C-alpha cells in the first residue's frame with residue numbers, strides 16, 4: 610500500500626517553466642540576456658570559497674542594504690528564495706484552510722499553485738480585453754473569506770501596469786483586514802506617467818506589501834533571491850514561514866554586489882525599454898493586438914493560434930512561452946535576438 614498523501618494533489622497544477630533548446634534564442638522566461646557584471650561575478654566567486662558555512666539565516670546585511678536603498682527600516686524588509694517563495698510564505702502567513710486568495714487572470718501562474726499548496730482557495734478574476742487587471746471586479750470579489758489579493762503590476766504575462774491613481778482608488782475600497790500584495794517583479798522596467806511605487810504604498814498602509822526580485826532587471830534568476838517590503842505586522846509573520854537557510858550565501862553576496870553596482874544595472878533597463886517599443890510596434894504593424902507593456906516582454910493574444918505560433922517560432926530557433934488557447938509571451942532580448950524573433954513572426958503572418 611502506498612503511504613497516505615494529501616488527497617487534493619491532483620487539484621494542484623504543476624508550474625510550467627519556460628523551455629530552452631540548445632542553440633536557440635531563449636525568450637521564454639523574462640530573463641536578462643547579459644550575464645552578471647564582473648563585480649557581481651567576483652562576489653559570487655568569493656562567496657563560493659566559503660560555501661562550507663551556512664548562510665546568514667536572516668540575510669541581515671542584504672536586508673540592511675535594501676532598507677538603506679529603499680529608504681525604509683530594516684524591520685520592514687525580509688529576503689526570500691526568489692519572490693515566488695515570498696508569495697508562498699505570504700499565503701501561508703495570512704490564510705487558514707479554505708480562505709480565499711484573489712488575483713486577476715491571466716497572471717503569474719504561481720498564484721493558483723501556491724494558494725492550493727497552502728490549502729487556500731484561488732479566486733481568479735478575468736482581465737479586461739486589453740490585458741489590464743480589472744481592479745473593480747477584483748474589489749467586488751472580496752468576501753468574508755478573502756485574506757489576500759495579488760496585484761501583479763506590470764502584469765505577467767500580458768504586460769500592462771496599474772496606474773497609481775487607479776491603485777489608490779482600489780486600495781481605498783479594500784478592507785484593512787485583507788492583505789494586498791503588489792507583485793512588482795518588473796518594477797524597474799516601468800516608464801509610465803503615473804507609476805506605482807509599491808514600497809511607498811506599503812509604508813503608507815497597514816495591509817499592503819511590495820514584492821520585488823533580483824531575478825529580472827538585476828539578472829540573478831539562477832541564484833534565487835527576492836524581497837518583501839511592508840508593515841512589521843506582515844513582515845514578521847511572512848519571515849516566520851521561511852524555509853531555514855533558503856537564501857544561499859551566494860545569492861546574498863550577489864544581491865549585495867548588485868546594489869553596490871549603483872545605477873549600472875538599472876541603466877540596462879533603458880535598452881530593454883527601447884527595444885520593447887520597437888518590438889511592439891513591429892508586431893502591431895503585423896496586425897497583432899499587443900497590449901501596452903511596461904515589462905520586459907510582449908504578449909500576443911493569439912487565442913487558438915497560440916500553439917501554432919509558438920511551434921513556428923521554435924522551428925525558427927526562437928523559444929517563446931506559450932499559454933495554449935490564450936496567447937504567447939515573448940521576452941525582450943538584445944536587438945539581434947529580437948530581430949530573429951520578428952523575422953520568424955513575420956513569416957507566420959505571411960504564411961497564414
Ligand SMILES: *Cc1c(COP(=O)(O)O)cnc(C)c1O
Nearest residue numbers: 691692693717765794822824835
Ligand atoms: C518572475 C516573477 C516573480 C518572481 O521571480 P523569482 O525568480 O522567484 O524572484 C514573481 N512574480 C512575477 C509576476 C514574476 O513574473
